[in-house]
Amino acid sequence: MMRLSHTSLNSTYYDLKSTIHDTDLTILKLKDFFKSGSVEKVISQQLDEISYNEDYILTGSIGRSIYVLMEDDDFKISVRIIESEEFQNNLEWNGNKSHYYIKRGQLEFISYSLPKVVNINKFDRGVKLEREERGMVYRSQMLDIHEHSCLTSVRSIGGPVIVYDLTIENKSSNLVWFFDREFKACYTKPSKQKNARLRNIFSLIEEMEDSIPLSIYESILKSSDPVTKLVVAREMVRQKNTKVFDILYELVESDDETLRNGSKKLLDFITKNR
Incomplete structure (x- = not known):
């Protein structure tokens, strides 16, 4: 089921939907969308409605640090605020692919991978994450997680970071894996x-x-x-x-x-x- 935080996102949703499995084209469309100012406009419209209409029903999901713009069974686009200097989500694997666009600030990231032969739906206790890369991404740059067997941890540098995030659902996955401090798989739980x-x-x-x-x-x-x-x-x-x-x-x-x-x-x- 399609869920949009504002009707003005309708054409963007269908545009992305048609190319969501073409990585190169998706990245191009995302950059255009994120640079267009449409995200800020939608959030501003929602805030205005909340401020002036006490009966207004918020059509998107909103939390302390995340705002969901559009979502369905295939993908989700959200705005995240990363406030902490601590690494975020560094020991959790759900098999999804992600594209992060840095709207404000800068992020340090560490990417990890698992053997591609590992089946996310067949938990393998003790299998170990391998560190692939560590680096920085800056304002107006993108960080892309292309492989289902990869995950990335991030942390803000020098203050809060605003990130636009496209997550592409791994529909075949029914589990989330968690890893201990030695980067070994220790337990799992249903993802859906x-x-x-x-x-x-x-x-x-x-x-x-x-x-x-x-x-x-x-x-x-x-x-x-x-x-x-x-x-x-x-x-x-x-x-x-x-x-x-x-x-x-x-x-x-x-x-x-x-x-x-x-x-x-x-x-x-x-x-x-x-």
């Missing part, structure tokens, strides 16, 4: 709360010995998130819903590796237990 909540809802319905209408399954299966699709397919298997065969035969042809492999495993499970 919606899927955890969906499992809980299915479990509750099952405990109540109730059934789920096919229309509900079909509605959730419209999600672009492969893990959500697999959660629904597993529940249909548990509920012995015969329509799951048609769904799995369709999903097994997916271009997404996680969805394709998960569907195959479910079909194998059904076949062995018939």
